[in-house]
Amino acid sequence: MREEKNPYKIIENYTKSNNLIYAIGSAEPFYTLKDILEKTNPPFSSLSACQRIDPSLILPNVKSIICIGLSYNKKYIGSFDNEIRANISVGAVGEDYHITISRHLSNICKLLDTDSVYFSDTGPLIDRAVAQRCSLGKAGKNFSIINPKIGSMFFIGYILTSLKLKPTVRKDDFDPCKGCELCINACPGGAIKKDYLDYKKCVSFLTQTKQLNQSDYKLINKQLYGCDICQRICPHNQKKELLIKDGLDEFHPKADDILSMTNKEFNIRFKNTAAGWKGKKLLQRNAIIVLSNIKNDKALNILIKHKNDKREDIKELIEWAIGSFDKK
Ligand code: B12
Structure with a gap:
């Protein structure tokens, strides 16, 4: 041949x-x-x-x-600054x-x-x-x-x-987890069950779904899109990372930038990434949740800056987030 x-x-x-x-x-x-x-x-x-x-x-x-x-x-192993930044799952960068x-x-x-x-x-x-x-x-x-x-x-x-190809044969002795349960214990929402993923508690899902309860906001923590926690902790992924020194804004966008983003800026920044498929408003909603979870003066000032947003649902969420600072 x-x-x-x-x-x-x-x-x-x-x-x-x-x-x-x-x-x-x-x-x-x-x-x-x-x-x-x-x-x-x-x-x-x-x-x-x-x-x-x-x-x-x-x-x-x-x-x-x-x-x-x-x-x-x-x-990302580059330096950070003092800005308030959120996390994007590395697969969406x-x-x-x-x-x-x-x-x-x-x-x-x-x-x-x-x-x-x-x-x-x-x-x-x-x-x-x-x-x-x-x-x-x-x-x-x-x-x-x-x-x-x-x-x-x-x-x-x-x-x-339609080609008839010989299946790949591998030794069947690869048992990836054995007694390890690091991912189960690290998952913030306890989503990893024995037989199924309780996806409604998976942070990745929460950052992509439109319907959220206030109890979900804490689980989102600093995630703007997706979640890597259950894989980052996995021993199989250690020491295999491609270490990236540049691109702070891509890996950890500034919450203020996300809230200020025009449609044109969204298209340039996110349209061709995996984080863009649910649109600009979803990322902005997540940025507000991130700010409400950070609860420092800087976060509060960013929320106040955006409190007159013209979209009713975003405005309401910002008001809720500002109010949540009183309850810290
Ligand atoms: C919907 C979806 C999600 C949903 C829900 C996932 C779910 N499991 O229900 C949400 C948004 C939560 C999600 C999150 C993520 N996702 Co997703 N997701 C999908 C999608 C589109 C469909 C998955 C689905 O319907 N699963 C149904 C469940 C039942 O099956 P499963 O867990 O995917 O597969 C298992 C079963 O098939 C089981 N199985 C097989 N045969 C049998 C037989 C029996 C009897 C039994 C009991 C089980 C069983 O074994 C499989 C492995 O565990 C797939 C793409 C696709 N079209 O498949 C990507 C996919 C699964 N996602 C992917 C990724 C990367 C992610 C995230 C890491 C993204 C992120 N960083 O945020 C997280 C990881 C979360 C996690 N720990 O699973 C990758 C996974 C790659 C990989 N190496 O495994 C996929 C394959 C996309 C891709 N093409 O690369 N995802």
Whole structure:
């Protein structure tokens, strides 16, 4: 077989030269997931459990799945100033992974030149189940897929292809967590249960959902978008971070800047990042919650500066936040 026509070599060479991990799996339906999806009814999808478990409903002649992982394990190690700053999950800093992964998957599909469709995050299937089926890693207690080499801080993308490929075989002795429960104990909302993620208590979810109770505000703490706590503490992610010295405003935006942001500024700063998908107002709401959690004079002054916001709901939240300083 000529090298450029050998699908294994194509996938291997492409992923290696683009710092991606990959693995291959079969494309039978994920039958065992049906019950769990019906019971847990996970958010952000209107599809039925049946539609989320069967690759052949997406590509009728599907034979194999090629799964890739894009690491986002980076850490800001530059200096801080005296401004009031919030945190963005490191995976949402920089180009939106949906864009990056889709570009890679599209390139691989072009090179393979066969019937295929690709997805990352927004596809019908359960990406973590796909990654496990393909032996890209195993689920940890925090439910993230952990790869023995790069840890869990990677995004997942996959290609459904009509090519019949040999599944990746890995030794099955990788037991990622053993007796470790660091993530369970570190989760601020206690969201990590034995068999399921209580997503309504997951800080990542809280920063993305429109409906919040005041009891959720404390859990959000200083998060503007997403949450890395259950992965940051995981031993598999230690000493593998890409250490970043620049970009303080990207990793830790100033709360005042977020509240002052025009639509144009939002588009420039966030539209092409994973933190932008729910719009400007959601980030501004989170910035107000962060300020209410910080409770110092500087935070109070920023809230007072913005108290005449023209949007009724934002104005009300700012008033509540200012009032909450009396109860500290
Ligand atoms: C909705 C969603 C969320 C929701 C809810 C998550 C949930 N588990 O319910 C919220 C907003 C909370 C969220 C948060 C995060 N998410 Co999210 N999320 C999704 C999304 C879009 C759907 C997930 C879903 O419906 N899950 C349903 C539950 C039931 O399954 P699961 O936990 O995903 O997978 C498990 C089951 O399939 C189980 N399983 C498989 N077979 C069987 C069979 C049986 C019988 C049983 C019991 C279980 C079982 O094993 C899997 C691994 O644990 C996926 C993308 C996708 N389309 O899949 C991304 C995805 C899971 N998220 C991802 C990421 C990165 C995150 C965050 C880290 C983001 C952040 N920094 O803030 C956090 C992590 C929170 C956590 N600890 O899980 C990545 C995970 C990558 C990885 N290496 O694991 C994904 C895959 C996106 C991607 N393409 O990269 N997310």
